[in-house]
Amino acid sequence: MVVFELMFLLPLLGAVTGLLAGLFGVGGGAVMVPVLTWLFYRFNLSELWVVHLALGTSMAAIIPTAIASLRAHHRRGGVYWNAVRGLAPGIILGSFAATFVASNLEPEPLSLFFFVFMCVIAWRLLRSGKPGETGDRQINLPRLSQLSLVGSGIGAISALAAIGGGTLTVPYLASRGLPLKTAIGSSAAVGLPIAMAGTLGYLWNGFQQVDLPAWSTGFVYWPGVLGIAATSLLTAPLGASLAHRLPVGVLRRLFALLVVLLALQMLLMTLAA
Structure with a gap:
């Protein structure tokens, strides 16, 4: 019965996260x-592993969303593949390693990390203007070893917060001279290896745990993944189209406020449980 009720609600969540993934180059984990x-x-899916299941399921659900968003941005020439290739090795290593940390934390500190991290990201979004939108700045990426190190940090933080990395990748690439829309498209591409490595880590670390719900493997709850992906695959290309047509300044600030409210709700709910 629980699975059937969730399958009515999760497609709504998938529609929103897919739109955000395409529009902002994020994986949607913040939502x-x-x-x-x-x-x-x-x-009442699980008393002990609720936050871990939310993190692992979110990571797995990002994979199809990231693929749809990546394809839509690539068709519009919005992916700077040199940056993606440089960031990817470090991102894969950082994402996978961080899941071992997350899997051994209690729900309270895990929720607190997610809340603090999202507040920092929201603050950056609120105080920033429109970096890189002019399109006339010279692209100035560091050498491959440094770019891979940056990718490790992005991957580790993204796996701990179960996000696609766009909240870190977009500001970083824009600061290195990429136009904002290209940074968003490149971030969508970077989100795929983050999600794949993070999902593998959450599957591995949760595989031997007890008190996990039916239809789950490790910390990934498959009905959740399928319910979200059913609609995110449709709305991610729509978000990518909007990203290449609309000014994103106001939308980015609204998204920042939404992130803070959702993270606060998660923290309060975990502490009250």
Whole structure:
């Protein structure tokens, strides 16, 4: 019964996260993790592993969303592949390693990290203007070894917060001279290896745990992944199209406020449980 009720709610979540993934180059974890945490608490899916399941399920759900978003941005020439190739090796290593840390943390510190991290990202979004939108700055990426190190940091933080990395990758690439829309498209491409490595880590670390719900493998709850992906695959290309047509300044600030509210809800809910 729980699975059937969730399958009515999760496509709504998938539609929103897919749109955000295409529009902002993010994986959607900033929305998925707190909402999934609320849903899993609401339906008593697991008392011990609720936050871990939300993180692992979010990571797995990012994979199809990232693929759809990546393809849409690539068709519009919005992916700078040199940056993606430089960041990817470090991102894969950092994402996978960080899941071992997350899997051994209690829900409270994990939720606190997610809340603090999202508040920092929201603050950066609120105080920033429109970096890189002029399109006339010279692209100035560091050499490959340094870029891979940056990727390790992005991957590790992204796996801990179960996000696609766009909240870190977009500001970084824009600061190195990429136009904002190209930074968003490149971030969508970077989100795929983050999600794949992070998912593998959450599967591995949760495989031997007890008190996990049916239809889950490790910390990945498959009905959640399927329910979200069913609609995110459709709305991610729409978000990518909007990103290449609309000014994003106001939308970015609204997204920052949404991130803070959702992260706060997740923190309060975890502390009250």
